[in-house]
Amino acid sequence: MADRILSDFEISYxxxxxxxxxxxxxxxxRDYRSFELRSGIVSNTSGSAEIKLERTNILxxxxxxxxxxxxxxxxxxxxxxFVDCSALASPKFEGRRGEDLGRNLAHRLSxxxxxxxxxxLESLSIIPGQDCWIIYVDALVLEYSGGVLDCLSIxxxxxxxxxxxxxxxxxxxxxxxxxxxxxxPFDSTSxxxxxxxxxxxxSLIGNQFIVDASHExxxxxxxxxxxGVNHKGSICSILKEGAGSFKHRQYNEAISLxxxxxxxxxxxxxLTNNTAPEKML
Amino acid sequence: xxxxxxxxxxxxxAPEATRNPLLCLKxxxxxxxxxxxxxxxxxxxxxxxxxxxxxxSGIVSHVTSSAYIELGDTKVLCSILGPRxxxxxxxLEGQVLCQVKFAPFxxxxxxxxxxxxxxxSSIISEAIVGAIRTETFPKLETLVNIVVLENDGSMLTAxxxxxxxxxATSGIEMKDLPTACTVSYSDKASxxxxxxxxxxxxxxxxxxxxxxxxxxxxxxPLLREIxxxxxxxxxxxxxxxxxLLEACxxxxxRYHERVRQYLKDLA
Numbered sequence: 001m002a003d004r005i006l007s008d009f010e011i012s013y014x015x016x017x018x019x020x021x022x023x024x025x026x027x028x029x030r031d032y033r034s035f036e037l038r039s040g041i042v043s044n045t046s047g048s049a050e051i052k053l054e055r056t057n058i059l060x061x062x063x064x065x066x067x068x069x070x071x072x073x074x075x076x077x078x079x080x081x082f083v084d085c086s087a088l089a090s091p092k093f094e095g096r097r098g099e100d101l102g103r104n105l106a107h108r109l110s111x112x113x114x115x116x117x118x119x120x121l122e123s124l125s126i127i128p129g130q131d132c133w134i135i136y137v138d139a140l141v142l143e144y145s146g147g148v149l150d151c152l153s154i155x156x157x158x159x160x161x162x163x164x165x166x167x168x169x170x171x172x173x174x175x176x177x178x179x180x181x182x183x184x185p186f187d188s189t190s191x192x193x194x195x196x197x198x199x200x201x202x203s204l205i206g207n208q209f210i211v212d213a214s215h216e217x218x219x220x221x222x223x224x225x226x227x228g229v230n231h232k233g234s235i236c237s238i239l240k241e242g243a244g245s246f247k248h249r250q251y252n253e254a255i256s257l258x259x260x261x262x263x264x265x266x267x268x269x270x271l272t273n274n275t276a277p278e279k280m281l
Numbered sequence: 282x283x284x285x286x287x288x289x290x291x292x293x294x295a296p297e298a299t300r301n302p303l304l305c306l307k308x309x310x311x312x313x314x315x316x317x318x319x320x321x322x323x324x325x326x327x328x329x330x331x332x333x334x335x336x337x338s339g340i341v342s343h344v345t346s347s348a349y350i351e352l353g354d355t356k357v358l359c360s361i362l363g364p365r366x367x368x369x370x371x372x373l374e375g376q377v378l379c380q381v382k383f384a385p386f387x388x389x390x391x392x393x394x395x396x397x398x399x400x401x402s403s404i405i406s407e408a409i410v411g412a413i414r415t416e417t418f419p420k421l422e423t424l425v426n427i428v429v430l431e432n433d434g435s436m437l438t439a440x441x442x443x444x445x446x447x448x449a450t451s452g453i454e455m456k457d458l459p460t461a462c463t464v465s466y467s468d469k470a471s472x473x474x475x476x477x478x479x480x481x482x483x484x485x486x487x488x489x490x491x492x493x494x495x496x497x498x499x500x501x502p503l504l505r506e507i508x509x510x511x512x513x514x515x516x517x518x519x520x521x522x523x524x525l526l527e528a529c530x531x532x533x534x535r536y537h538e539r540v541r542q543y544l545k546d547l548a
Contacts, residue, residue: 072390104403107396115483115494115513223407225510235522238496238512239404245411245501245508251526256519 011220018205023217029210032261033147037154037272039162047163051155054214055145058152060159061138064166066179069125069132077124077132079113081106082139083152089144102141105152108199108239109137112153112228116236118195119160126168127177133165135191146215149226153199154269160196161273164188197230197237198265200258204244209254211261225254229262231270303390315474315481315491322474322481324353331462331476331535334442336543338450344426346451350443352476354433359443361451364421375418379406379425381440387432389479402427404437408461408499408509409444414454423453434478435463437497437511442536449544457501458540459508462532465495466525469517473525475532483514496522498529502537 006014017023027033035053042048045061069076083105085098093101113119124133137156141148167187169180203213203221213221222244228237235255246254321327332353340358341347347360364375381401383392393401405427413423425447427440441461449458465477474481474492483492494514501508507526516522 100399103396104400107400111513116515230515233518235512235516235519236514238510238522240508240510241403241407243407243410245504245506247506248526248530251507251510252519252523255522259519 006216006219010216014217014220015206018208018210018217023210023214025214029208030257030261032212032265033214035151035154035268037158037269039158039273045159046165047159047161049155049158049162051151051158053147053151053212055143056147056151057141057143058148058155059140059142060152060155061140062159062163063136063138064163065134065136066126066131067134069129073121074129075125076121077134079110079119079121079124079135079137081109081113081137081156083109083141084139085141085144089141093144098141105139105149108149108226109153109156112197112199112237116195116197116228116230118197118230118236119191119193123192124165126179127170130177131179135160135163146218147201147212149199150201150212150265153197153228154265157193157196157198157266157269158273160191161193161269163191165191195230197228197234198262198269199226199237200229200262200265201226202254202258204242204246204250207250209246209250209257211257225251225258227255227258227262229259229266231263231266233259233263235259316472324478328472329475329532331532332478334536334539336442336446336540338446338543338547346447348443348447348450350439350446352435352439352442353478354431355435355439356430357436357439357443358428358430359440359447360426361447361453362424362426364418364423364453367420367422369422371420373416373419375413375415375420376422377406377410377413377415377425378422379403379409379427379444381405381427381429383429383432387429401437401440404509404511405440405444408441409448409459411506411508412445412455412457412459412501412504413448414456417454432479434480434482435476435497437461438463438476438536441499441509442540446540446543450547457503458537458544459499459501460533460537460540461497461499461509462529462536463495463497464525464528464532465492466514466516466521467491468493469521473528475528496525496529498526498533500530500533500537502534 021028037051039049042061046064047062050059083102085093085102087094126132167182171178202209202225204223205221223242225240230236335351338348340349341360344360344362349358379402381398385392425444438461445459465474465482483494496512499509
């Protein structure tokens with residue numbers, strides 16, 4: 001993901017900073033930057049959220065629509081992700097170059113959501129085998145400057161927590177089932193996002209994993225571990241990216257650090273969601 | 282708004298127009314537990330046993346080197362092209378590109394999407410590149426082509442082993458021989474199944490409640506370093522995760538022994 005070109009001096013400055021546990025912005029290796037999460041800001045969506053972390057800025061909109069379930073899972077709803085990295089965010093996404101990254105990020109998210117059973121997809125089923133709710137999660141990267149996967153997962157969690165799905169009633173039996181929607185627009189249910197994990201990315205610089213790398217730090221890190229962590233500190237997904245390799249001991253430290261950080265990040269999100277004033281229609 | 286296909290082409294198009302008749306079965310197979318009553322798996326292995334490995338190298342004639350591996354019914358073919366001239370930007374380090382393809386008939390139900398293939402490719406290339414001395418072929422690229430002929434679980438393990446055998450016989454200088462292992466695990470890692478078959482691997486379509494995830498690790502045995510980790514599914518805590526890692530490394534070393542034996546016999 002690194003596109004910044006750093007000089008040798010800059011690289012060695014960052015590496016020594018990591019060794020001394022004092023990074024260029026004054027953080028220690030285990031510190032997460034503060035982020036700003038706002039939810040319910042786009043009125044045409046079922047739920048939305050925006051995150052700002054330093055210069056990285058991501059907007060997520062959620063739309064709930066009715067569609068057909070996957071034949072492999074007829075009694076479950078679906079959740080689909082789409083991440084748009086447009087040229088607006090960074091010149092390196094000009095033309096179609098952002099598409100690969102966008103697809104990759106979307107794939108990581110759907111991998112995480114599908115395999116950690118964090119959302120009760122069965123509650124999104126309307127008529128098994130015929131109709132179900134499909135939750136389209138569309139993310140727009142407005143500015144790209146490091147830590148995108150982490151930000152994305154936080155914003156998606158925020159947006160889903162904010163999502164309102166209209167209440168439906170199914171009338172009739174057997175073949176002649178019909179769906180009826182309530183007249184009251186406020187008559188809606190929300191999605192339980194308690195179990196939803198977030199990604200915590202750790203970058204290996206020198207011999208040490210650091211949390212929440214800045215854009216410059218990402219550029220001189222050899223490899224990254226992105227770990228999905230839920231509110232209990234369970235590890236929901238791990239992927240190593242980049243060419244480097246690391247020792248067994250470093251891995252264990254990194255994972256336990258990620259689990260700690262993940263829990264604190266999720267606490268922050270929950271706090272934001274509970275205190276934020278709901279935007280009225 | 283009709284299903285996923287119509288208006289939104291850039292989205293993941295999940296269901297296709299046709300479906301496997303097996304999906305129409307009203308009742309699923311009753312016995313889908315992994316362990317039989319005698320604590321052995323359905324194919325008679327114990328939890329820590331790996332399936333028989335069969336290796337053959339040099340089976341494609343017009344490439345630099347090639348290898349074919351079978352782990353039980355999982356069959357993977359790998360061929361190496363290059364080092365050869367590259368169209369890409371100048372780079373003092375050689376580039377290693379990896380391309381994974383699933384044969385259309387390789388899976389029981391649906392073949393993985395193109396996106397999934399790309400994802401696998403990047404996992405594999407990032408895991409093996411650390412073992413290759415890329416500085417020995419500056420300005421050139423090496424292409425690692427992997428075709429999965431049949432996927433019966435542990436596909437990532439088979440692909441890594443196959444690539445590492447092909448690379449070892451290609452004459453490209455290497456620091457180490459990457460090895461890998463996949464394990465699937467039940468809740469709280471009370472049971473860890475080495476080298477799972479597709480039925481023992483976790484997936485959302487799999488009704489198997491005994492297994493809650495799987496983990497693949499790529500290990501460089503001489504450097505004693507981990508060069509790839511991919512975990513799907515929930516591990517209770519970080520200690521469970523490290524326990525799984527240890528199991529993977531242990532399994533990886535067993536594969537490494539077989540691969541080394543094969544290469545020794547070849548020489």
